[in-house]
Amino acid sequence: MSKKVAIIGAGLGGLSAAVHLAAKGYEVDIYEKNDDIGGKLGEVNIDGFRFDTGPSVVTMIDVIKDLFITSGKNPNDYLRFKKLEIINKNFFDDGCEITSFSDFELFKSEISKIDSISATNLSSYFNKIESIYRKTSDIFLFSPLHEVNYFIKSKKFPNLLDFTSIDAFTTMHNVNSEFFPNPKIQQIFDRYATYNGSSPYLAPGTLNLIAFVELVLGAYYIEGGIFRIVDSIKKLCEELNVRIHTKSMVDKIIVTNNKAKGIKIGSDIFEFDYIISNSDVVYTYSNLIDGYEYIKKKTNKLEPSISGMVFLWGIDDDFEILDHHNVFYANDYYKEFQTIFEYKSVPDDLTIYIAITSKNDKSHAPAGKSNFFVLVNMPYNVNQNWVSEVTRVRQLIINKLLKHGIDIRNKIIYEHVYTPKDLESRFLSNKGSIYGISSNSMFTAFKRYGNRARIIKNLFFTGGSVHPGGGIPLVILSGKNCASIIDGF
Ligand SMILES: Cc1cc2nc3c(=O)[nH]c(=O)nc-3n(C[C@H](O)[C@H](O)[C@H](O)COP(=O)(O)OP(=O)(O)OC[C@H]3O[C@@H](n4cnc5c(N)ncnc54)[C@H](O)[C@@H]3O)c2cc1C
Known part of the structure; x- marks a missing residue:
């Protein structure tokens, strides 16, 4: 008999976990408190205008495609990805305009219009942020386990021991100022700190890899709007027989003898083999789980x-x-x-x-x-x-x-x-945060809560508040991580 999984929340992290587990034969039920799914990725249609209400830029599209490929489908039958040639138009109050092109030479020539040294340094900067991405992504983005002993055992860990080579001891802004003497160019690169909800003056230089992800791996738009991602995953869920229950606020996770056994909605209790919370980890511990005061205190301290x-x-x-x-x-x-x-x-x-x-x-x-x-x-x-x-x-x-x-x-x-x-x-995101916790210190990557509960068995976490962090591709990876720990793939 297939194992039964309850997922609390139909944000992208919850939907991703559902797809990955249903594709492996698990029986999946998603409970979402709102009357629509997608969480922060929503859509409004009114008076002839259409809006995406959350994300507007998509990166790391292979992570999205993977949801369909894993399910034996062709992603191109569901979504059309359009690579952006102009990533951003940047405007400054003194009238200066700089366009961030995806084409390296065009971007360089744009920068050279206002600062030749910054333009000359662009290539070595890109080499540096690519090298940081290659050294860190396997362990911090693509690995399911986010636990100290796993880091230490990982083959990639020796790369990280040279923390200076991944700019862990300096800030994003410091690195950007070294490469780009012009303050406007610094601002363009510093802004990538906000993609994970942090300050460039505090976040470790390692996070300059975000610029590599957008400027080199590519920024995309989805034909029809970013919300088509939710539509297409919903269709995939239907094809995989995932049951989605909207207007269903989960009030409690039932835990007995340190083992998650089910969920409570109003006065109804439903039993499951595994529970995955896509609700913010701080909210989950503070409101859905009784006891475990030590963990509540610890998660509440995360900025x-x-x-x-x-x-x-x-x-x-x-x-x-x-x-x-x-x-x-x-x-x-x-x-x-x-x-x-x-x-x-x-x-x-x-x-x-x-x-x-x-x-x-x-x-x-x-x-x-x-x-x-x-x-x-x-x-x-x-x-x-x-x-x-x-x-x-x-x-x-x-x-x-x-x-x-x-x-x-x-x-x-x-x-x-x-x-x-x-x-x-x-x-129900912690204090209205967009990306879970900030990365305003070099230790944040290690402090972020993992995808499985440390003490409570059969309880897992997906979404922006946990490993590997916020943003569309990362929360989809977090859902995959939960599935991979549960199923052992
Ligand atoms: C304004 C804005 C702009 C953004 N821009 C970008 C961008 O350009 N690019 C990018 O990649 N990312 C962007 N993001 C971030 C991205 O939207 C999020 O990281 C991602 O969508 C969050 O997914 P999640 O899995 O954490 O779930 P969430 O979207 O947080 O959804 C969680 C769901 O769980 C439900 N829930 C919670 N508790 C319960 C409960 N007890 N019972 C039932 N249901 C519950 C909630 O109602 C919600 O629907 C942006 C976000 C915002 C808000």
């Missing part, structure tokens, strides 16, 4: 990652100056991160990211209009006054865009806003 404020704007214009991905930088980048992480406040000058899928997919906005997904970095939720901050940030964004000749003052014809508090209440 949450950065959060965000998002404006979905239907705009009555199709600004030609803008591309699919646009970044408008704060003048004082250090101050922006200091305000967010140290003071837990909202900065006065913010870096603004705008994704406009209607640049690639005309059907995502009515003719002559565009769909703005605007994301600004925010501190995690410690009950700041979000109502007044929304009004203030909205005006800051409008003013900053105006400096660049983009006047949206009378052009916002649809608006929906969400804050760190909304992210916390809708997805």
Whole structure:
């Protein structure tokens, strides 16, 4: 008889675990508290505008394809990946514009327009971040086990013992300043710290490998919108007979004699052989499991990652100056991160990211209009006054865009806003963090909780709050890790 698995949460980590286990013959039930699946990766369709509500950039697409290949399917029958030639258009308040091209020579020539030394150093920088990726990815990204004795036994561990060669003792910003004397180029590379919710002034230089993943391995868009990933995995789940129960809030994980035995929903108890929580690990220990106070205290000490404020704007214009991905930088980048992480406040000058899928997919906005997904970095939720901050940030964004000749003052014809508090209440993510825990120290990679519970048998964790971290490819890997530990593949 096949073993029964319950998965708590239908975020990408939960869906990935479901696919990998169902493909191996397990009987899988997913319980999701919301009325739709996909977690932070959502979609809004309104008044002729279509928005992805969370992720806007996709990297490491082989990890997504693997879900389909594992299930004996052809990924191209489900999703169309489109490689971006222009990764970002970067705007600075003094009028300078730099385009991040995926083509190395084009990017280099773009950089050389403002700084020849930075352009000359680009090639050696790329060599360095590639070497860090090659040395660390097997052990920190692709290995299922995230436990000290596993690290030590791993064949790749000797590579890591030379911590200086992977820039573990310095910060991302320090490394970037060594290679790029120009502060604007530094900012472009420092920004990759936010892809895992951290500050470039604190995160170890090792994380510059994120730039390698996006700029060299490639950034992608999914035809029809990023939400097609969720649609296609849902279809795959149906084909694999995974049962998805929406509007089903799991209230407790039943643990007896240090073994997870089932889940409780309202007054109903359901028994399973294995339980996988795709709910944030801090939330899971604090709210779903009775006892284990020592672990609760320990997980509560982990610093949450950065959060965000998002404006979905239907705009009555199709600004030609803008591309699919646009970044408008704060003048004082250090101050922006200091305000967010140290003071837990909202900065006065913010870096603004705008994704406009209607640049690639005309059907995502009515003719002559565009769909703005605007994301600004925010501190995690410690009950700041979000109502007044929304009004203030909205005006800051409008003013900053105006400096660049983009006047949206009378052009916002649809608006929906969400804050760190909304992210916390809708997805139960710890304090509204987007990427689980921050990587604001060299030890974070070791502190991140693993994919199996340390004391409670048959309990596993998937999603951005656990190994290997947040972001689409990593949470899909975390689901695969759970399946691989359970099934031993
Ligand atoms: C604004 C924003 C922008 C982003 N941009 C990018 C990007 O460009 N590229 C990228 O790769 N990543 C990006 N990310 C990050 C990416 O979206 C996340 O890392 C990933 O989607 C999280 O997946 P997860 O498996 O951790 O689950 P989540 O998405 O956190 O979902 C967990 C699910 O579990 C459910 N749940 C929790 N507790 C219970 C319970 N007790 N009972 C039942 N259900 C429960 C929740 O309702 C939720 O649906 C972004 C995220 C946000 C919010």
